[in-house]
Amino acid sequence: MSKPRSDSKLEPYRDELYPRMKDSNESYDSLREWMLKEHGVSTSNAALSGAWQRWAEDEFEHNVLSSKGLAAKVVEEITTGDVETMSAATKAKLTQAAFDLAMKGGSEKIVVKYCTLLHKERQLDLEVQKAMDKVKTAQDKALDLLFADIQGNPEAEQLFCKMREVLTAANEEAANG
Numbered sequence: 001m002s003k004p005r006s007d008s009k010l011e012p013y014r015d016e017l018y019p020r021m022k023d024s025n026e027s028y029d030s031l032r033e034w035m036l037k038e039h040g041v042s043t044s045n046a047a048l049s050g051a052w053q054r055w056a057e058d059e060f061e062h063n064v065l066s067s068k069g070l071a072a073k074v075v076e077e078i079t080t081g082d083v084e085t086m087s088a089a090t091k092a093k094l095t096q097a098a099f100d101l102a103m104k105g106g107s108e109k110i111v112v113k114y115c116t117l118l119h120k121e122r123q124l125d126l127e128v129q130k131a132m133d134k135v136k137t138a139q140d141k142a143l144d145l146l147f148a149d150i151q152g153n154p155e156a157e158q159l160f161c162k163m164r165e166v167l168t169a170a171n172e173e174a175a176n177g
Contacts, residue, residue, distance in 0.1 A: 067102035
């Protein structure tokens with residue numbers, strides 16, 4: 001027959017003892033005295049340390065699982081209807097941001113607002129990129145027409161090449177800007 005864990009007798013007092021261990025700066029010696037005085041339970045520092053480690057791991061695991069679930073739920077809610085245009089990498093980044101905030105104690109309401117703003121930012125970035133692409137396409141068409149008109153004139157072609165370089169640089173600066 002195996003000997004029970006030394007911290008197993010502390011389990012019935014978990015709801016009272018763990019918050020006290022977590023939220024105060026009490027020493028194990030002080031907690032041992034309190035357990036004996038309040039509950040008539042004699043324990044050791046090693047048992048308190050073992051209980052603390054087990055309970056902290058349980059709490060961490062619970063927080064990870066609940067944060068993961070909240071992140072998935074929030075991302076699914078705010079991206080409904082947008083799944084076709086969203087890459088897996090973008091969805092993963094949004095999910096990670098939601099998870100990180102939830103792990104830091106962010107409420108569901110705050111996680112939803114934060115992720116909604118991130119999602120809107122992503123959508124605006126896509127709209128800006130589309131607009132920039134349209135401008136570039138229109139410029140390219142206009143430049144092609146202009147080049148067709150000046151073809152054969154070496155001086156005009158030289159000026160055209162300089163103008164195209166300036167426009168290309170300006171477009172790149174605006175895109176990166």
